[in-house]
Amino acid sequence: MAKQIIKIDVKAVKADITKLKVDVAAVGIFSDVKPTAFLKKLDALLGGAITRLKKIGDFKASAGSSVFLYTHGEIAAERLLLVGLGEKKKKAPDTVRQAASKAAFEAVNVNAKTLAIFRHNETKIDSRQLGQVIAESIHFGGYRYDEFVTRRENGRTNSLSALIVDSDMANVRKMNEGIKIGQIVGRAQNFARTLCNRPGSILYPAQLAAEARKIAASVKGLSCTILDEKKLAQKKMGGILAVGKGAANKPRMIILKYSPGGGKKSDSPIALVGKAITFDTGGISLKHSADMHEMKYDMTGGAAVLMAMQVAAKLKLPVEVYGIICAAENKPDGGSCLPGDIITTFSGRTVEVLNTDAEGRLVLSDGLEQARRLKCKTVIDLATLTGACVVALGKHKAGLFSNDDKLAKKLQTAAKDSSEAVWQLPYEQEYIDEIKGKIADLKNIGSKWGGVCTGAAFLGEFAKGLTWAHLDIAPKMDASEPMKKYAESGSIGFGVRLLTSFLFNEVF
């Protein structure tokens, strides 16, 4: 495997962007705002090129659009990238994120090694926060996944050094504080993407466990315990074992613990529980072959948990957190779990497996029970659980369920702060009734309808007495069409920013 990750670095500087010798200088433009003094100056330097471009209608500054202008020494940069911000009055909370991602995305497309992004003075966001947001977004847009590409016709840059340019030194200082955090989060999110983008036969449960071990060893305060198939059997983790039974690559439960320094012990640590099906064929209830390859992303929840744990440790957050990752490969084979089988989960509750493709809830049942035994009171699980969630919400938002309104609110706030959108759906009795069993305690599927809600209801049965939330992140397992305009297709590492914001808000 070639080393193909683009090394990205971000810092804020006080400078005049027109005098910076960079490969790309990027400037954001609103479609409905008269040119600012800076834009007028830039336009004049370029002999009116921006005005002409607008006049002929090639660049309307709509959100998500961009255009390169090639300079000839009028400004120091090789290229000027105009990035459309859309209408100022419609400014979405993630306008800045999309624009900064777009700048990095386009810069990498032309193999730039250096990028300068102009900070608008009208951007009223606090500079520290803005630094974090822009840094995260540069990492997001600059990311590429091509570790298996051996020949590149046009070469490809292997580093991107990005500057955020402001004329005020106090702003620059504050931005650099935020950038420190943003780089940690951005890199973590990108590694989550890489783990998910790796093919199923390369990144199987034991490999994910090895990656988790490496991450835990490289940062202070993080420990890692791996339960292999023997330990899982000893502990009677019947959910995860049933799902992994048919695969040659055996399941693992990965338990990470982050303890802040100073020996501060919490009597109610938080648990993050992630579904990590490294490949979901559906098992004996085999999926259709079209799009099945996308099921290598069925470990998105687990990757988000792993990388959020790394961020918590790197940022030394003063909160005790467990990360529980339920890793298995769901495959049909002579030894696979059969439709109709009755399994006994770690909690002791029995489940009739009516569809082996509803496997996420089986592995998570053991993960949730593990969180309970670790005395965690607040438990959040993340899972690409149902196609029904994608039907309900499209690819724009993840589903949120909770048995606690306060926790749901906190996650909605974290979603806003991180621009990783969620939408609350019902966790209510009617759905719970659907998964009650006749010949076992529970069934692993409900009726034909509302699959996203019955999936959540099933998990809720294993979270009784806990303050629990479930995020069905199936809609966000890979880039949506609009996102592909400013980010690499494939995994988007959803959940790393959301969980980080949640933990951050818990302590600050």
Ligand code: BES
């Ligand atoms: N991993 C899938 C859910 C999924 C589907 C995620 C499409 C992203 C895109 C999950 O394990 C699954 O197969 N769920 C079934 C549940 C059903 C059998 C009740 C589904 O959604 O069809």
Ligand code: ZN
């Ligand atoms: Zn499945």
Ligand code: ZN
């Ligand atoms: Zn699945």
